[in-house]
């Protein structure tokens with residue numbers, strides 16, 4: 001358990017010293033853990049870390065695992081990780097789900113014991129605390145994935161808290177999405193948000209050892225047979241049981257098939273490009289914002305302006321325009 005918990009950050013933060021970097025490159029897990037803690041706890045350090053990682057990331061396939069709480073995402077992540085490792089991959093697993101860490105849940109027999117994976121050098125697992133307001137992802141997730149990839153992992157599984165907006169967040173930082181359900185989610189299928197059904201590349205009905213599996217499989221097939229959406233072809237729907245160790249090989253086959261297609265079709269690169277575009281955008285937004293608030297007492301001004309606007313029913317955009325033009329005026333001579 002201890003291995004999965006966040007190393008508590010030193011109050012002064014973690015320095016990216018040459019020694020730390022050297023240990024990281026030498027494959028020392030402790031160094032990887034420290035670097036992850038750094039990007040997780042020190043958002044200001046992301047630019048520095050990211051520059052260090054250059055040239056070491058871009059090839060890994062990132063796989064999102066999402067679904068309602070308790071369906072077996074963590075259990076299945078471990079099983080998939082093992083399956084991928086047995087196919088000569090080096091696998092990173094990130095869980096953003098404080099309620100059921102890898103070692104949580106009542107463990108089944110000893111078929112898939114995650115403790116067994118702890119000492120497996122082909123697999124690197126890490127839990128992150130999810131943060132309010134970010135769906136099921138910690139905002140550091142994509143950066144943590146970068147660190148893990150640079151550490152040498154070529155498949156990265158990202159398990160999210162399966163609630164609300166999370167599924168759509170998953171899409172932003174992964175190359176494919178596996179939606180996990182279980183027999184008792186049968187009735188819920190009709191009401192699953194269209195969004196998640198649309199983005200799932202593979203659907204899994206886990207706990208197929210429990211009654212009701214066929215009903216769920218049928219409902220899912222029915223939902224997809226309705227078509228009518230602008231979705232690509234219906235995704236594969238696979239029944240698995242972690243308890244009986246059934247269907248997992250097939251699932252790993254599907255994941256690997258999808259990964260191969262992604263790479264060969266150029267879509268993997270395209271997704272990566274899109275993520276970089278977003279990174280650049282948000283980097284610029286952040287820096288402009290920082291510059292803006294550094295130079296004025298803007299938070300208080302915005303509060304005051306908002307109060308006035310609420311009172312008189314006016315639009316906030318005149319203020320936005322004015323604020324932006326002031327940033328431009330201030331920055332131009334400097335940057336010239």
Ligand SMILES: Nc1nc2c(ncn2[C@@H]2O[C@H](COP(=O)(O)OP(=O)(O)O)[C@@H](O)[C@H]2O)c(=O)[nH]1
Pocket residue numbers: 068069070071072073074075076097100104105106107108206207208209210240241242243244
């Ligand atoms: N019967 C059965 N239970 C399972 C299976 N997979 C996982 N579980 C159990 O379901 C519970 C929730 O699993 P967990 O992986 O923590 O789910 P998560 O919240 O989606 O990450 C745990 O008690 C697991 O042992 C399965 O295939 N069959």
Ligand SMILES: [Mg+2]
Pocket residue numbers: 073074075095097099100101159
């Ligand atoms: Mg979990």
